Amino acid sequence: MSVFKLPANFCDELRSIVSRFWWGTTNGRGKIPWIAWSKLCKPKCFGGLGFRDYHHFNMALLAKQAWRFLTDRSSLMVRVLGGKYCPNEKFLRAELGNNPSFTWRGIWEAREVIRLGARRRVGDGLSTYVWTGPWIIGTQTRRVISPRRDEDMNIVVAELWRANGKEWDTSKVRRFFLPFEQERILNMRISNTKPNDVWTWDFEKDGEYSVKSAYKLLTGGGENEASSSDRTKEKALWNSIWKANVLPKID
Template sequence: MLKSVLSAMPTYSMSCFKLPAGLYKRIQSALTRFWWDSKPGKKKMCWLSWEKLTRSKRDGGLGFRDIQSYNDAFLAKLSWRILNNPQSLLSRILQGKYCKDHHFLNAPMPSSASHGWRGIIIGRDLLLKNLGKAIGNGASTSV
């Protein structure tokens, strides 16, 4: 129930915006309280850390999602779509507004940027930190 309902509720918001850190803590607190407490007003001892609960089942955890990492993954996915499909309507609109003189990967963050664009830039920066290029046969790569 935790994974299918409470973890899934903020999914749409996380796919568009970077959630505040306080909200992550409140969602995590609701998950842990539901998991450990027997009654709504009665708190019990948490016998495992949240870090251990978020491990995959294969690694000995319960497979809960780390909300902050999940949010970052959604934003990186959105940035990846803009990067790989520059002809989509969303990509053309956002790049026309924010990337007039720059490529998406090195566009600066304007002070008047929307909350959604700020989230996309967070995802883009995560991509930049982890992107690589497969050389293959070298026909399309110039060194």
């Protein structure tokens, strides 16, 4: 599952096998499923039993390979597949190509997972494009949605700074962007050491991609949802239920 994208019908068959085992049978007849399977796939802390959605889990695993195209260009897998399918293109803009291998097709489709949670961490601002890169903190897409002008399409983030490179050029920011984007951009801290711009995963504190956080994102249990007050209360309730000192099964 971490190398190939499994067919949808095969994922459904796996789910069916697990669900039949869970529901069980009595005298050759299946028991009544009292609750939807999608609810059983929720984490235990949100009222489910933590069963996997195999399609989403497959995509989260494949996206880890896709993440290497952005962060580890020296790996053998990236050099082989990148050299064949996207030698002169950025990975996120690469085409599927003619008669692609099964491996490349799965990784190529897993880019959508990366787009949901990846962001450019601005250092020197020289390799992050203002209008096409996901670099703004605190927005859903991390991309600029302000109307753009054709003559400014290729400017990089560093061109929005003053000549000293230590503060934002307020006049440029207010001229280019909508008010809510102006606020977020001007609140972004500019690095004093100016390291290279790098990719970071927004759903982990260390910025490294993880299958766990990607799976939560795909199933609607990402950080934004889980951080709301209602979800926090629900999580506390279910955790107290699972930790209750009672018999493991009551007939």
